[in-house]
Amino acid sequence: MTSLLTRTSDGLQLDPDAALLEALTSPTLSLKKDSFRRRDAELDPLLLAAAAASGPNVTRNHYAHDFFPGVGLPKAEGAWDWSKWDGERVGAINQPKKFVYTSKQGPRSLRTREGKENSGFDSDFARSLQSAPVNVPTGKRDRASSRSVAVPSPARPPQSDITTPIKVTCMARTRIPTPHGIAFLHLYHNNRDSKEHLAIVVDPAQFSDDDPSSSVPSIRSHSLDAVWSDSETEMDRLTRGAYLGRLSPTSQTASSPEYQKDLHTHTSGLVPPPLVRIHSECFTGETIGSMRCDCGEQLDEAIRLMSQPVMIPSNLPAEPPRRIPGRGVVVYMRQEGRGIGLLSKIRAYNLQDLGHDTVTANLMLGHGADERGYEVAIAILQDLGIGSSTGEGVRLLTNNPDKVRAMETEGLKIAERVPMIPRSWKKRQEDADVISISGSVERKVGATMVGGDAVHGEDLEKYLRTKVLRMGHMLQLHGV
Numbered sequence: 001m002t003s004l005l006t007r008t009s010d011g012l013q014l015d016p017d018a019a020l021l022e023a024l025t026s027p028t029l030s031l032k033k034d035s036f037r038r039r040d041a042e043l044d045p046l047l048l049a050a051a052a053a054s055g056p057n058v059t060r061n062h063y064a065h066d067f068f069p070g071v072g073l074p075k076a077e078g079a080w081d082w083s084k085w086d087g088e089r090v091g092a093i094n095q096p097k098k099f100v101y102t103s104k105q106g107p108r109s110l111r112t113r114e115g116k117e118n119s120g121f122d123s124d125f126a127r128s129l130q131s132a133p134v135n136v137p138t139g140k141r142d143r144a145s146s147r148s149v150a151v152p153s154p155a156r157p158p159q160s161d162i163t164t165p166i167k168v169t170c171m172a173r174t175r176i177p178t179p180h181g182i183a184f185l186h187l188y189h190n191n192r193d194s195k196e197h198l199a200i201v202v203d204p205a206q207f208s209d210d211d212p213s214s215s216v217p218s219i220r221s222h223s224l225d226a227v228w229s230d231s232e233t234e235m236d237r238l239t240r241g242a243y244l245g246r247l248s249p250t251s252q253t254a255s256s257p258e259y260q261k262d263l264h265t266h267t268s269g270l271v272p273p274p275l276v277r278i279h280s281e282c283f284t285g286e287t288i289g290s291m292r293c294d295c296g297e298q299l300d301e302a303i304r305l306m307s308q309p310v311m312i313p314s315n316l317p318a319e320p321p322r323r324i325p326g327r328g329v330v331v332y333m334r335q336e337g338r339g340i341g342l343l344s345k346i347r348a349y350n351l352q353d354l355g356h357d358t359v360t361a362n363l364m365l366g367h368g369a370d371e372r373g374y375e376v377a378i379a380i381l382q383d384l385g386i387g388s389s390t391g392e393g394v395r396l397l398t399n400n401p402d403k404v405r406a407m408e409t410e411g412l413k414i415a416e417r418v419p420m421i422p423r424s425w426k427k428r429q430e431d432a433d434v435i436s437i438s439g440s441v442e443r444k445v446g447a448t449m450v451g452g453d454a455v456h457g458e459d460l461e462k463y464l465r466t467k468v469l470r471m472g473h474m475l476q477l478h479g480v
């Protein structure tokens with residue numbers, strides 16, 4: 001055993017390491033300045049042991065870091081194959097080991113700018129992003145590149161400064177014919193993140209030449225109808241969608257801020273408040289018809305429900321009820337994978353195939369179960385003139401209690417929560433009714449994308465049950 005005592009000209013002294021240990025572990029800490037030498041080891045053995053002992057992806061911020069480039073090939077990103085570690089590097093038996101700390105993550109400024117979708121960020125890609133022009137359309141630059149499009153200059157201030165008031169700007173709006181009817185797609189920029197969030201406005205009354213009901217306020221964007229610059233032309237306004245009624249070679253009426261002043265925000269009380277859905281992006285469910293989730297059908301169902309005509313009772317007893325076009329808004333937030341990004345969601349799916357549910361898979365990747373925020377969504381609704389604390393409120397389409405709470409906290413007035421029953425569950429009930437009457441049922445096939453039919457499968461069923469059982473979604477489970 002090595003001695004803890006060293007003989008010096010002053011007699012026997014405690015070894016410095018032992019002295020420090022004694023000082024640190026004594027009941028009263030009394031460390032005199034300069035009484036111990038500096039400890040500048042390149043890598044502290046304790047840190048080394050801790051790194052070796054911890055599992056992959058200790059936190060998201062450690063993701064894609066690499067302490068030991070010499071330890072063979074990685075088993076998986078962020079998880080080295082320690083079975084290949086023999087204590088020495090091949091061909092370097094007598095050379096001192098050189099540990100180099102490297103990181104494949106992009107710089108933090110870039111990672112935060114891109115949200116959380118950057119685990120395993122490739123540094124070359126990061127560099128290319130850094131050198132690429134940032135997609136910030138200022139009035140000056142757009143005018144230089146295209147004379148026909150004017151945009152407001154403070155359109156895309158630096159992101160993530162939550163001390164400045166939130167600002168959203170509708171950059172463009174256009175008519176989209178959907179299988180359920182006409183919708184107006186609005187594209188927004190904001191000063192909180194660099195994403196292009198969308199609003200799908202269902203309000204066909206705006207499109208119609210005749211005014212079906214003067215008691216129903218149009219759903220229009222204030223920032224779109226505003227004047228963006230003194231030099232803005234009528235063509236600028238038409239191009240970005242600031243027009244009234246139809247846009248065609250023979251119909252071209254640019255809107256004006258004055259139009260907004262005339263819009264009343266209160267209905268007669270007989271017209272139900274607009275249906276609103278805050279929908280989160282889901283590439284897999286909406287674009288390739290994935291049956292791991294119900295996102296595609298929820299988007300489709302929301303637009304379908306909003307497009308249904310509404311019957312409103314008459315004020316006068318002798319008059320029959322009136323039928324007016326449906327109206328509503330889907331705020332489409334680019335919060336893929338409940339805010340963790342597509343890359344992490346894809347990894348989470350593999351963890352789900354390994355037997356974990358959607359919540360646990362997120363946690364295993366170092367994410368929260370749900371990382372979404374709704375501040376920008378509320379600002380978009382306010383820009384569209386709906387959901388303010390003094391107005392008529394909204395009928396919110398959701399089963400998610402956290403979403404309801406978050407929206408109310410952000411100041412949205414919710415007049416009613418409207419449930420979204422999964423089509424396959426609704427269909428099962430309808431089928432059961434049909435079977436009990438006719439004895440058989442014919443099931444149509446289709447994907448859960450826009451205009452699709454009900455589908456069901458093991459993955460979807462597991463996901464839906466997890467939403468109810470672990471995320472508290474307000475749905476009645478079958479067989480429970």
Ligand SMILES: Nc1nc2c(ncn2[C@@H]2O[C@H](COP(=O)(O)OP(=O)(O)OP(=O)(O)O)[C@@H](O)[C@H]2O)c(=O)[nH]1
Nearest residue numbers: 280281282293335336337338345348358398399400
């Ligand atoms: N991380 C993760 N995200 C998922 C998964 N499946 C769907 N998503 C994402 O979940 C979001 C939709 O959330 P849901 O929980 O289905 O619905 P919700 O918006 O919370 O609640 P509702 O309003 O009732 O529909 C989309 O961003 C999807 O990309 C999954 O397995 N893992």
